[in-house]
Amino acid sequence: MKRHGKRCRYAGVAGAVAAALAVGGCGGGSGSGHAAGASQSAATGGTTTPAPGAAQAAAWHKWGLTPLPTAPEPPADKPVKLSATGAVPVFTHIPTSQKVVFITVDDGLEKDPRFITMMRDLKVPITMFLMNDAIKSDYGYFRQLQALGDRIQNHTLHHPVMSAVPLARQKAEVCGDQKILTEEYGSAPFLFRPPYGAYNANTRIAVGECGPRAIVWWRESMQIRQMQYQNPAKKLRPGDIILAHFRGPAELKGTTMTQMFANLLKRIREQGFAVARLEDYIQPPGK
Numbered sequence: 001m002k003r004h005g006k007r008c009r010y011a012g013v014a015g016a017v018a019a020a021l022a023v024g025g026c027g028g029g030s031g032s033g034h035a036a037g038a039s040q041s042a043a044t045g046g047t048t049t050p051a052p053g054a055a056q057a058a059a060w061h062k063w064g065l066t067p068l069p070t071a072p073e074p075p076a077d078k079p080v081k082l083s084a085t086g087a088v089p090v091f092t093h094i095p096t097s098q099k100v101v102f103i104t105v106d107d108g109l110e111k112d113p114r115f116i117t118m119m120r121d122l123k124v125p126i127t128m129f130l131m132n133d134a135i136k137s138d139y140g141y142f143r144q145l146q147a148l149g150d151r152i153q154n155h156t157l158h159h160p161v162m163s164a165v166p167l168a169r170q171k172a173e174v175c176g177d178q179k180i181l182t183e184e185y186g187s188a189p190f191l192f193r194p195p196y197g198a199y200n201a202n203t204r205i206a207v208g209e210c211g212p213r214a215i216v217w218w219r220e221s222m223q224i225r226q227m228q229y230q231n232p233a234k235k236l237r238p239g240d241i242i243l244a245h246f247r248g249p250a251e252l253k254g255t256t257m258t259q260m261f262a263n264l265l266k267r268i269r270e271q272g273f274a275v276a277r278l279e280d281y282i283q284p285p286g287k
Contacts, residue, residue: 059121063262068124068269072098074280079239082190082213084285088204092217092230094239100276101240101268102127104218106155106193108135108142110248112257116144123148124265125277129155129193129216132180134246139184146185151279153191154178154212163200170206178211190284191216213285216278218243222264224255236271241278 060067079095094102104127119126128142130152135142146152156162156173157180165173174192182188192212194203199215207215220227220236222244231237244264248257268275 062121063118063258065122065262065265066269068265069099069272069274071100071274071276074276078283079281080214081283082285084213088192088208088213088215090199090204090215090217091241092219093237093241094278094281096239096281098276099238099273101236101238101242101273102278102281103242103244103264103275104129104193104216104278105244105246107131107159108246109251110246110257111138111141112248115246115257115261116141118258118261119145119148119150122265124275126150127153127191127278129153129191130177130181131155131159131195132157132177133159136180143185149277151277152181152185152187152189153193153216154181154189154207154210155193156195159195161196161198162194162203162206163198167202167206170202171209174206174212175210182211190214191278191282193217214282216241222260222267224252224260225263227264227267236268236273238273239281242268 056067075096075098080091082089103124106129108128108130126145128145128150130142142152154174154177157176158173160169160173162170162173178189188211190211190213192207192214193216197217204215207213219230219240220242222242227242229235242264244261245251246257247260249255252260265275
């Protein structure tokens with residue numbers, strides 16, 4: 001797979017933010033006092049509701065997981081600033097000292113309802129790069145994820161190898177997906193991911209003429225249980241963008257979408273990272 005050598009022009013990163021705080025277990029009280037953080041309901045005769053930390057831990061435990069560290073506040077001065085004109089930049093990571101990574105999920109073939117339940121429970125932000133051929137059977141599925149705050153970005157109509165097709169075809173792919181996604185989801189994508197990561201100079205022209213203002217690559221890709229790394233150290237780094245896919249048992253050798261995603265979260269937690277929302281670190285054009 002050919003990878004473009006140029007990098008986008010990043011703005012300076014705002015001041016470093018401390019590493020994310022780990023989310024621990026819920027400490028219980030003893031004696032006549034209430035458990036820490038719990039509230040009592042007189043209407044139910046003294047039954048208690050879990051404190052927020054306990055509720056979060058219970059939601060993660062439901063999926064066999066321990067909560068990730070809490071993500072820090074995104075910087076007010078966005079480390080990536082996009083322009084409405086000029087060459088379309090390409091980036092593989094976000095320049096930040098915060099110990100955060102970003103999860104992106106591509107295509108849209110698998111539409112597992114349990115994944116929506118999982119995302120509601122865990123509240124882990126993702127960015128979706130959707131391809132129309134994969135999502136047109138059920139646009140509504142992705143509206144449910146969009147309602148959780150997850151943004152939808154451009155991934156072409158038919159998933160071609162962009163670097164292998166002429167400019168006119170590339171424009172049809174990007175502009176076509178841009179039109180449909182804008183109509184279906186009410187917001188124009190400002191990011192584009194080329195299928196298979198393959199792009200060339202014509203791809204950047206097509207993207208720039210169709211609306212998105214950046215091409216997003218990645219540093220890690222999630223498989224079934226482990227991630228593939230592009231760096232020899234095989235470790236996550238602050239600001240890394242991780243690629244995953246909407247895939248199910250047919251593509252994951254019997255593993256479900258939720259099992260794959262749980263494995264991804266375990267790999268991230270093992271290295272002490274939080275997950276942040278990619279769009280919170282990017283300033284769109286005109287903002």
